[in-house]
Amino acid sequence: MKHFLIYTNRHKDRELSATERVRTYLESRGQKVTLKVTEGDWREDGADACRETEGIPREADCMLVLGGDGTVLRAARELRGRNIPIIGVNLGTLGYMAQIEPGNLEESLERLICGDYEQESRMMLKGRAFLGGGRTEEGWALNDIVISRRGPLQIIQFDIYVNGQFLNDYSADGMIVTTPTGSTGYNLSAGGPIIEPGARLIMLTPICPHTLNQRSIILSPEDVVEIAIPQGREGRIQTVSASFDGSHVISLDTGDRIRIAQCEKMTEFILLNQVSFLEVLHRKLSTSI
Numbered sequence: 001m002k003h004f005l006i007y008t009n010r011h012k013d014r015e016l017s018a019t020e021r022v023r024t025y026l027e028s029r030g031q032k033v034t035l036k037v038t039e040g041d042w043r044e045d046g047a048d049a050c051r052e053t054e055g056i057p058r059e060a061d062c063m064l065v066l067g068g069d070g071t072v073l074r075a076a077r078e079l080r081g082r083n084i085p086i087i088g089v090n091l092g093t094l095g096y097m098a099q100i101e102p103g104n105l106e107e108s109l110e111r112l113i114c115g116d117y118e119q120e121s122r123m124m125l126k127g128r129a130f131l132g133g134g135r136t137e138e139g140w141a142l143n144d145i146v147i148s149r150r151g152p153l154q155i156i157q158f159d160i161y162v163n164g165q166f167l168n169d170y171s172a173d174g175m176i177v178t179t180p181t182g183s184t185g186y187n188l189s190a191g192g193p194i195i196e197p198g199a200r201l202i203m204l205t206p207i208c209p210h211t212l213n214q215r216s217i218i219l220s221p222e223d224v225v226e227i228a229i230p231q232g233r234e235g236r237i238q239t240v241s242a243s244f245d246g247s248h249v250i251s252l253d254t255g256d257r258i259r260i261a262q263c264e265k266m267t268e269f270i271l272l273n274q275v276s277f278l279e280v281l282h283r284k285l286s287t288s289i
Helices: 017-028 069-079 102-114 277-288
Strands: 003-009 032-042 048-052 062-067 086-090 098-100 118-130 136-141 144-149 156-162 165-172 174-178 202-207 217-219 225-228 239-244 248-253 257-271
Touching: 003 017, 003 069, 017 032, 017 062, 017 102, 062 069, 069 086, 069 136, 086 102, 098 102, 098 257, 118 144, 118 239, 118 248, 136 144, 136 239, 136 248, 144 156, 144 257, 156 174, 165 174, 165 202, 174 225, 248 257
Parallel strands: 003 032, 003 062, 062 086, 086 257
Antiparallel strands: 032 048, 086 098, 118 136, 118 257, 144 174, 144 239, 156 165, 156 225, 174 202, 202 217, 225 257, 239 248
């Protein structure tokens, strides 16, 4: 690798000390460095409030993401369609997606320069909402697309179809449609299973379902999921949100629907650790208790 893009969350590196540490080391080894510093804020329309020096150059060989898992998700959304691999430098807490810890930063950078690493492709989800008046809106997610209520605390009703065939109707606080990468996110908190991130599948996990026998459902990556928003109890109008990786949000009302499928683009991750995913998972879960 010769050209590194450093993508920093300013809220995680307020003085940019970690950023300068990375840049100084890379430049001392004769590498080209481009910086992009985000303020870590999202507007509801998904636009990132950021300050960038040179943007995202297409010729970059690697994106070093300094922050937490949320920053990695944001970077993956911005890179959608670009063949630039990502590696996270953990400045957050658990950091499931981060391969580099501050304590082994220089050693890890040297391995990247020398080509001592592997790459892994991760699937993404693409969602298209069909709204009133014939309008459509799209979004992409590396982790998950979450359908949840807006406004007052109340149960929402929704119908789920897979490949055009009715699957089930739900009464719940929401539904998580997740990739294997996202299985350790909201899905984990909602009681869903943990999936090895390099797998290919789509998982549905209800949020606080109002029944005793509804669990996560595992689908093929080729399946197409459609969630329709019907009338609520006593014919009331329902208003819900479709949130893409906790950032870009689309509002849906009764009569609207959202179609979710595997995105045609993949996100490339750089792997430095030789330990298995299960070993990393054990360490992360142990430190969170």
